[in-house]
Amino acid sequence: MFSLEGRVAMVSGASSGLGERFATVLAEHGAKVVCVARRMDALLEVAGRISESGGQALAVSADVTDQEAVAMAFDKAEAEFGTVDILVNCAGIQSMASVLDMSDEQFTSVMDINVSGLWRAAKECAVRLVDAKKPGSIINIASILGLQARAESSNYCASKAAVLHMTKSLALDLMPYGIRVNAMAPGYFETKLTSWWLESEEGQLAKSRLPAGRFGNLEELDGPLLLLASDASSYMSGSVLTIDAAHSVSILQ
Template identity: 35%
Template sequence: MRYQDRAVLVTGGGSGIGRQVCRMAAAEGARVAVGDLDQARAEAVAAEIREAGGEAQGFAIDVTDPASVTAFVEGAETTLGRLDLLVNSAGIREIVSVLDLSPEEWQRVIAVNLTGTFLPSQAFARRLIAAGRTGQIVNLASTLGIMAAPNRAAYVASKHGVVGLTKEMALELGEKGIRVNAVAPGVIRTPMTERYFQDPEMSATIRGIHAMNRWGEPADIARAILFLGAEENGFMTGSVLTVDGGWTTGKKM
């Protein structure tokens, strides 16, 4: 198995894509640190993994707080015995016109999505370098990190920032043996987007904008993340892998 005895840390691991990454990494033999703002959710996912015969521990983490981030990385290293892969999956979004977006909402989305990618990555890389180890980081960008959509100014800005940060970290950390890549998902059915799918008209629209005539599921993205984090792909860094069912390929006329 690709991840046998490797330690995988996941922020936003209590639900959605992050939860699926935790479960699939564990199924491939990884020791998993499930990090989430809601510690109960993190511990619930870790319990699911242990019940299935895997190894996992839940942790509380506020990705916008440097002290919380450091405690998560150090706690994961102590518990799992090593560090190998960090997946930055924590994220939020707003739906409001750029004209009506409040400074507070702007700051909140930027803090979680962009700063919340930078801080765990920095703490993780520092620990790897101090230990003389190599490792991987995979960030959750978005198709809205390479294009735009209405009423999501902060989200679009933050995800474009994640794309840029991924490239910068890859450039700086490559000589240290740390690879940094990102996945840019299309529309994925998660708790954050679930309300779209409760509306039949919206569901049909979402299906229709994808070349493959379907939306994505968390497993679609988790597989891509674990592909990027696998040691067999050791010459990939600074890449942004689009996994969107053909959404950005072109419009159906």
């Protein structure tokens, strides 16, 4: 039920962190994986490791803020593997500052990548699936900061809240075509991109307040990812899986 044999997956933000992990896991479970991000050197390393492990992967450099680049990524995916029927929208950035100090560019850049970029990729994937008369699964990577707020993160919190609500609206648009749209909302997980904050005094204080008393390990996201990507979730659409060991339901933030 959790097999992805014969499926074609595209993962944005696949050059590092959660995206790299997701691309690797999907390939391990049988999907042909298209790794998308801006940094081609890092993408080639990720795709190379997947291939060395017996999987199939293609590296495509594309910026999700550019609609033509997004369309080009799907063109290359189709030429190499066929129609993309699993999309993991993982590309995203943070830029922390108090609203008193945050620049307009800091706000708009986060929104353009985290929200508009996700929408561009989801639309491109959906249009091609409908044209091909194929079902599919779109998985949007949100955050518990779309559910709860954190200081100095008004841009990021707004973007992830938008992702959660957009997921539900896209699910309504696309369910008649057999295209499921769901979201994952992880808590704090250790990656190269987050380690600077998690290891800081503020991050360590946050860890001490977590119900689990620790941050998440990346492999703890594998199960939720495979559930949403596979036919095991054939009756799930518009859902949000919160993976945070009860963090977001605690009053201690």
